[in-house]
Amino acid sequence: MKRRTLFAAALAASLASVGMVRAADYPDRPISVMVSYGAGGATDFQARIVTMVAGNEEYLGQPMVIINKPGAGGRVGWNWFASEAEADGYTLAAYNIPHFIAQSIEGGVKYEKSSFEPIANWGADPAVVVVPAGSEYNDIESLVAFASENPGKVTLSGAGLYVGHHIAALQLEKATGAKMAYIPTAGGGAAAMKAVIAGDVVAGINNLSDAFRAQEAGNVKILAVADLERNEFLPDVPTLMEAGFEVDNASVNFRGVMVPKGTPDNVIDLLAAKVPEMFANARVTGKMSAGGSPMKIMTRDEVIAMWDARQETLTELLAGLK
Amino acid sequence: MVSGVGVAVEFVQYFGGVFEPISFLLLLGGTIGGLILGATPGLSPTMAVALLIPFTFQLAPTQGLILLGAAYTSTVAGGAVSAILLKIPGAPANIATALDGHEMARRGEGARALHLSFMASGIGGVTGVLLLIFLTPVLAQWALAFGPPHLFWMAILGVTVIGSLDSNSFVKGLLSGCLGLWLSMIGYDDIQGAQRFIFHDALTGGVNIITALIGIFAIPQVINMFAKGRVHRAIDAVAVDRQPISSSAAELTTHTKPLAIGTLVGSVIGLIPGVGGQIAGLLAYDQTKKFSRNNESFGKGEPAGVIAAESANNAMVGPSLVPLLTLSIPGSPTAAVLLGGLLIHGIFPGSDLFENHPDVAWTFINSMLIGQVLMVFFGIWVASYAARVARIPSSIMAAAVLVLALFGAYSVQQSMGDVHVMVVLGIAMYVLEKFGFSAAPLVLGLILGPIAEANFIQGSMIAAAVDGPWDYFFTGSLNIALITLVVASILWSFFTSGRAAPVVGERSERAKSAEEVS
Numbered sequence: 001m002k003r004r005t006l007f008a009a010a011l012a013a014s015l016a017s018v019g020m021v022r023a024a025d026y027p028d029r030p031i032s033v034m035v036s037y038g039a040g041g042a043t044d045f046q047a048r049i050v051t052m053v054a055g056n057e058e059y060l061g062q063p064m065v066i067i068n069k070p071g072a073g074g075r076v077g078w079n080w081f082a083s084e085a086e087a088d089g090y091t092l093a094a095y096n097i098p099h100f101i102a103q104s105i106e107g108g109v110k111y112e113k114s115s116f117e118p119i120a121n122w123g124a125d126p127a128v129v130v131v132p133a134g135s136e137y138n139d140i141e142s143l144v145a146f147a148s149e150n151p152g153k154v155t156l157s158g159a160g161l162y163v164g165h166h167i168a169a170l171q172l173e174k175a176t177g178a179k180m181a182y183i184p185t186a187g188g189g190a191a192a193m194k195a196v197i198a199g200d201v202v203a204g205i206n207n208l209s210d211a212f213r214a215q216e217a218g219n220v221k222i223l224a225v226a227d228l229e230r231n232e233f234l235p236d237v238p239t240l241m242e243a244g245f246e247v248d249n250a251s252v253n254f255r256g257v258m259v260p261k262g263t264p265d266n267v268i269d270l271l272a273a274k275v276p277e278m279f280a281n282a283r284v285t286g287k288m289s290a291g292g293s294p295m296k297i298m299t300r301d302e303v304i305a306m307w308d309a310r311q312e313t314l315t316e317l318l319a320g321l322k
Numbered sequence: 323m324v325s326g327v328g329v330a331v332e333f334v335q336y337f338g339g340v341f342e343p344i345s346f347l348l349l350l351g352g353t354i355g356g357l358i359l360g361a362t363p364g365l366s367p368t369m370a371v372a373l374l375i376p377f378t379f380q381l382a383p384t385q386g387l388i389l390l391g392a393a394y395t396s397t398v399a400g401g402a403v404s405a406i407l408l409k410i411p412g413a414p415a416n417i418a419t420a421l422d423g424h425e426m427a428r429r430g431e432g433a434r435a436l437h438l439s440f441m442a443s444g445i446g447g448v449t450g451v452l453l454l455i456f457l458t459p460v461l462a463q464w465a466l467a468f469g470p471p472h473l474f475w476m477a478i479l480g481v482t483v484i485g486s487l488d489s490n491s492f493v494k495g496l497l498s499g500c501l502g503l504w505l506s507m508i509g510y511d512d513i514q515g516a517q518r519f520i521f522h523d524a525l526t527g528g529v530n531i532i533t534a535l536i537g538i539f540a541i542p543q544v545i546n547m548f549a550k551g552r553v554h555r556a557i558d559a560v561a562v563d564r565q566p567i568s569s570s571a572a573e574l575t576t577h578t579k580p581l582a583i584g585t586l587v588g589s590v591i592g593l594i595p596g597v598g599g600q601i602a603g604l605l606a607y608d609q610t611k612k613f614s615r616n617n618e619s620f621g622k623g624e625p626a627g628v629i630a631a632e633s634a635n636n637a638m639v640g641p642s643l644v645p646l647l648t649l650s651i652p653g654s655p656t657a658a659v660l661l662g663g664l665l666i667h668g669i670f671p672g673s674d675l676f677e678n679h680p681d682v683a684w685t686f687i688n689s690m691l692i693g694q695v696l697m698v699f700f701g702i703w704v705a706s707y708a709a710r711v712a713r714i715p716s717s718i719m720a721a722a723v724l725v726l727a728l729f730g731a732y733s734v735q736q737s738m739g740d741v742h743v744m745v746v747l748g749i750a751m752y753v754l755e756k757f758g759f760s761a762a763p764l765v766l767g768l769i770l771g772p773i774a775e776a777n778f779i780q781g782s783m784i785a786a787a788v789d790g791p792w793d794y795f796f797t798g799s800l801n802i803a804l805i806t807l808v809v810a811s812i813l814w815s816f817f818t819s820g821r822a823a824p825v826v827g828e829r830s831e832r833a834k835s836a837e838e839v840s
């Protein structure tokens with residue numbers, strides 16, 4: 001008996017020495033999830049919902065705690081995560097694609113795609129093209145036709161630079177050949193939406209979830225979705241592809257969780273197995289759909305493939321900008 | 323949209339919901355908890371509401387919103403407690419409160435200042451919520467009317483106030499305002515994608531306004547208190563007089579002008595998305611000062627200053643929710659957090675909110691109305707106890723404020739970098755104060771910088787696509803009205819400072835000699 005304990009201890013010591021965390025013990029304390037946007041924003045709000053059942057025994061048995069490190073469009077939080085967060089499985093972070101990959105291509109940050117290891121994806125919020133409710137444009141074709149005839153006259157609001165909205169605007173310009181004026185706002189998606197509703201701009205790029213609510217309230221018209229297929233919330237709105245413009249899903253805002261590079265493989269494997277199940281919990285999906293937040297659960301392997309594809313598209317798209 | 327009279331009947335109908343046992347307990351808990359959270363340096367109303375959202379997961383939608391509504395109202399007023407007693411404004415809304423409120427507290431009139439502040443908050447707050455109830459459709463249009471050029475002029479109007487905020491010197495006021503504007507440029511610029519003045523990693527996200535407030539207001543105070551040393555006279559505590567509520571109430575009735583100006587400015591400015599909450603208090607304070615006969619006494623413990631600032635920042639609470647409730651646009655960071663709280667229960671705010679979920683919408687608004695009243699009672703009840711902190715010897719007080727400042731700066735975004743920024747700004751402010759510069763204009767510059775800059779650049783980008791900058795920034799009745807206000811404000815400053823110039827010189831002489839004596 002005593003010998004067996006000794007053996008276990010020796011094994012534990014040897015495992016610890018190679019930087020492994022024993023799967024049987026992990027996690028034995030609460031896990032923090034860093035969100036690089038402020039409390040109350042869409043990412044924060046969704047992260048709090050999707051992690052709320054982490055403490056259930058069938059998932060991780062330990063609660064997940066959200067820590068906000070906002071600033072500079074997410075750069076502050078992700079810089080911290082890449083350079084200071086401990087790779088021990090107790091510090092996770094939420095990722096936003098295309099944001100962090102686009103920022104790393106732009107430069108000036110401490111991270112790149114390979115600094116992080118994805119665990120699972122929980123949501124996908126496509127970008128849409130919106131115009132004010134009273135706008136003379138009722139479809140994307142007429143808006144693009146006007147933009148082609150009047151280069152630079154169509155103003156498009158969006159939530160900042162190197163975010164999904166910006167990527168969608170760049171893709172739209174490239175696909176239509178029409179020059180438009182992208183107007184980034186400092187106050188995020190809400191400020192960009194306000195600019196559309198108030199008529200400060202001709203049109204805007206915004207999140208499908210927010211635009212859907214604004215359309216329900218009778219404030220805007222949604223002309224097109226920048227995704228590969230139509231969205232369940234908006235079955236009548238065509239994709240840009242259908243309208244004849246080569247815009248893929250590179251601007252779709254994917255949200256999920258990741259760990260820093262160097263996190264032990266067994267921890268990654270455990271998280272990669274449990275976290276997607278946790279996202280699929282009925283209470284989580286119920287709260288998410290009540291909040292109008294579109295879910296898309298993807299496993300670690302699917303996310304790795306998605307990150308690689310984004311890296312390629314974005315490098316090409318942003319090459320002309322630098 | 324429902325008409326005004328129809329609304330009057332409707333909201334009364336849902337009053338019962340607030341008084342159900344659990345709901346009322348939540349309302350009480352939200353109010354008391356909100357006062358405590360609001361009084362804690364570093365915990366802004368936005369953060370307090372965000373912290374409470376997870377608790378509402380377990381509650382019914384109406385109950386959750388009662389908790390959030392009560393907490394929002396009382397945290398804004400609770401910020402006055404630390405502003406008055408410790409001179410640490412809990413949020414930008416309370417900066418103006420600290421200017422006169424803390425001077426009053428130092429004279430041992432903390433209870434009087436707190437009474438006035440809570441009563442003014444209550445009156446302003448109730449007016450604001452009533453505006454929200456009766457005039458929402460009209461106000462929604464007003465909120466939308468402000469585009470980039472108007473917000474730019476709005477910020478410039480704020481800039482014209484900078485010089486006059488410093489009661490000692492117009493020029494030094496402007497200089498510290500410029501310093502604040504410069505500080506506001508630090509960090510990553512979201513609109514042009516430039517990294518500016520990032521000398522250290524801690525500055526990547528810019529200077530957080532709450533962190534800056536704590537450093538700039540608290541640290542110089544702490545140093546001053548320690549610098550007094552153990553001289554017996556300095557340790558002597560201030561006598562705190564008992565302050566009967568009836569006399570505070572009577573005093574409030576003699577200050578109807580600041581109360582009216584505060585409530586009006588607060589509710590009108592509070593509506594404007596993205597700007598309102600930050601500057602409503604300071605603009606109301608400045609207007610009150612300009613219209614006051616004894617404007618010399620502002621900044622030296624003038625009750626009218628506290629009344630104007632606090633009635634303005636609570637009057638803002640109701641109207642600031644108009645864009646959220648009618649257009650689903652959160653007009654302030656706190657409103658954005660509240661939007662999350664609504665969405666999680668499947669409630670989409672929008673023009674049809676009052677038709678689809680009248681029970682939720684009206685109970686939420688009613689809870690803010692009742693919350694305002696409860697807040698006044700609890701606020702006044704704790705005021706007489708809280709005001710006794712002035713009796714604490716300054717060496718102990720300095721240590722306590724320092725701990726609160728460090729804790730507060732860290733808790734804003736769990737960042738040690740913020741603590742360093744706070745300490746550096748605080749020490750720099752201490753040195754600047756030695757040279758006669760004051761904190762309020764600097765903070766105003768820090769707040770207005772991003773608003774003016776972002777809207778100017780956005781406006782220019784839009785103008786380039788339409789009629790050109792001249793038409794975009796200088797035509798239209800709202801632009802012209804705002805430009806007129808800017809010009810009037812500048813002329814007023816010149817007129818009054820010209821007239822008061824000799825007095826100013828004399829006064830700074832006196833201030834200097836007073837400093838030498840102490």
